Each structure stands twice: as C-alpha cells, then as structure tokens.
Amino acid sequence: MLLAIDCGNTNTVFSIWDGSRFLTTWRTKTDWQRTADQYFVWLTSLMQSQKVDVKIDEVIVSATVPRVVFNLRVLADRYFNCRPMVVGKPECLLPTPPRVDPGTAVGPDRLVNTAGAFDRHGGNLIVVDFGTATTLDVVDDDGAYVGGVIAPGVNVSLEAFHMAAAALPHVDVTRPERVIGTNTVACMQSGAFWGYIGLVKEITARIKAERGREMTVIGTGGLASLFATGDQLFDRVEDDLTMHGLTVIHQYNKDHT
Numbered sequence: 001m002l003l004a005i006d007c008g009n010t011n012t013v014f015s016i017w018d019g020s021r022f023l024t025t026w027r028t029k030t031d032w033q034r035t036a037d038q039y040f041v042w043l044t045s046l047m048q049s050q051k052v053d054v055k056i057d058e059v060i061v062s063a064t065v066p067r068v069v070f071n072l073r074v075l076a077d078r079y080f081n082c083r084p085m086v087v088g089k090p091e092c093l094l095p096t097p098p099r100v101d102p103g104t105a106v107g108p109d110r111l112v113n114t115a116g117a118f119d120r121h122g123g124n125l126i127v128v129d130f131g132t133a134t135t136l137d138v139v140d141d142d143g144a145y146v147g148g149v150i151a152p153g154v155n156v157s158l159e160a161f162h163m164a165a166a167a168l169p170h171v172d173v174t175r176p177e178r179v180i181g182t183n184t185v186a187c188m189q190s191g192a193f194w195g196y197i198g199l200v201k202e203i204t205a206r207i208k209a210e211r212g213r214e215m216t217v218i219g220t221g222g223l224a225s226l227f228a229t230g231d232q233l234f235d236r237v238e239d240d241l242t243m244h245g246l247t248v249i250h251q252y253n254k255d256h257t
C-alpha cells in the first residue's frame with residue numbers, strides 16, 4: 001500500500017492510499033530534525049489506535065523543505081523496505097514537464113497540485129493553494145505547469161503584521177461579520193479576509209486576461225473553503241488535491257518505468 005507524504009513549510013500530511021481511496025490522513029508540524037524512528041513510532045501508534053492494519057510497501061514524497069527528505073528516505077528504507085519516489089528529483093517522472101525559465105526549481109507541491117488538477121479536470125486551469133504561501137498555478141491545455149504567482153500566505157502575513165506592529169495582537173483568520181471593523185481584532189480580520197479575497201479575484205482575472213480566455217479555478221489548502229464563503233472565487237474547492245496529485249504521479253511512474 002502507498003504512503004503519500006506532503007511536506008509543506010508549516011505542516012506535513014501523511015495519507016495511506018489503497019489504490020482506490022485514502023484510508024486515513026494524519027498531520028504533523030514540519031520539523032526537519034524529526035528522525036525516521038520518531039516518524040515510525042508516531043505513524044504506528046496512529047495506525048493502531050485507528051485500526052488501520054495494512055502493509056506499506058511504497059512511499060511518495062513531495063517536500064518544499066529539502067532537509068526533511070533525508071529522514072523520510074530513511075523511514076521508507078528502514079521500515080517500509082522501499083526507496084521513496086521524491087517529486088522534483090530527476091528519477092521521478094511527471095506526466096507533463098513544466099515549461100518555465102531554465103534553472104527554475106518549481107516547488108514540488110505546485111507540480112503535484114497541477115498534476116492532480118489536470119487529472120481531474122483536464123487543462124486550462126488555475127490552482128489556488130492557501131498554504132504557508134498563497135500560490136496560483138497555471139495549467140496549460142496539455143497539463144503542463146506554465147508558471148503562476150507566489151504571494152505571502154494568510155497566516156504568514158498576519159504573523160508578520162503582529163510582530164512588526166507593537167499594538168497589533170495575534171489574530172486567527174476568520175470571516176468577519178462586517179467589513180468595517182469596530183475593534184482592533186475585527187479590523188485586522190477584515191484586512192486579512194477581504195484582502196485575500198481581493199488578491200485572488202484580481203490575480204485570477206488578470207491571468208485569464210493575459211491568456212485571453214476563461215479558465216477553471218480550483219481552490220485547495222486548509223483555508224480555501226473559508227475564503228469560498230466570501231465570494232465566487234473558485235469553480236471548485238478540493239481539499240485533497242495535493243494528495244490526489246501524489247497518487248497520480250506515483251501511478252504515472254509505475255506505468256512508465
């Protein structure tokens with residue numbers, strides 16, 4: 001069975017794929033110092049407590065933090081007796097290679113998202129992912145990633161704001177009752193919520209104008225469903241898009257090697 005690992009700058013998500021569905025999904029803080037033994041103890045205790053009694057014999061990893069790959073390789077090798085596929089490494093094939101400036105190391109999460117979205121919806125897409133960064137990725141008609149936009153993530157900007165301004169507290173992003181806040185927290189939440197709605201609307205409109213055509217917009221990442229309540233930003237919200245993309249790339253490599 002396949003263990004798919006999506007390691008972002010903030011969180012790392014583990015999912016077990018039985019070939020037709022995900023049996024479970026677990027999330028932990030990304031920490032490059034965590035050892036293979038620590039991952040294994042954590043995984044096995046979750047598997048036992050949720051009665052997930054399966055044998056993992058394949059692993060695929062997408063890591064936006066290069067340093068975590070070493071310990072995840074050891075995890076796969078020592079405990080699952082396999083070599084992991086690592087997205088972005090030359091030996092891991094992509095269904096359609098990206099078309100970007102030479103020498104650009106596209107984030108593997110963006111490659112995975114675009115592969116997953118193309119598999120489900122075909123080409124001509126914009127994928128918006130609200131993670132540590134807010135990324136907008138353009139998928140061409142043939143499924144290739146052809147560039148996009150990287151903006152600061154919602155939580156990153158709120159945290160930076162709190163650190164930079166002495167009188168501003170830490171706030172969590174949420175949809176405020178009104179646009180005009182009548183206290184500091186409500187004002188900040190309004191700035192974050194409506195500000196990111198505006199960012200996504202403006203950038204998706206400009207991408208469509210630059211390409212001169214309508215495009216399907218897919219939202220993913222923990223905050224996509226929250227932002228979807230504010231305006232018609234997305235044609236679809238798919239929380240499992242990155243995990244789906246990992247299974248697509250894994251299957252593609254099995255079929256082509």
Ligand SMILES: Nc1ncnc2c1ncn2[C@@H]1O[C@H](COP(=O)(O)OP(=O)(O)OP(=O)(O)O)[C@@H](O)[C@H]1O
Binds near residue numbers: 132220
């Ligand atoms: N309903 C919600 N309200 C507020 N925050 C949420 C909600 N759902 C998820 N989040 C938060 O949204 C953030 C984005 O989640 P996601 O898993 O997409 O990215 P991440 O783990 O922060 O980033 P990365 O993948 O880059 O590590 C997380 O910090 C998560 O705790």
Ligand SMILES: CC(C)(CO)[C@@H](O)C(=O)NCCC(=O)O
Binds near residue numbers: 104108
């Ligand atoms: C932009 C992030 C941080 C989003 O997770 C990641 O995809 C990344 O580190 N990318 C590298 C740069 C690029 O994608 O062009």
Ligand SMILES: [K+]
Binds near residue numbers: 008131
């Ligand atoms: K993510």
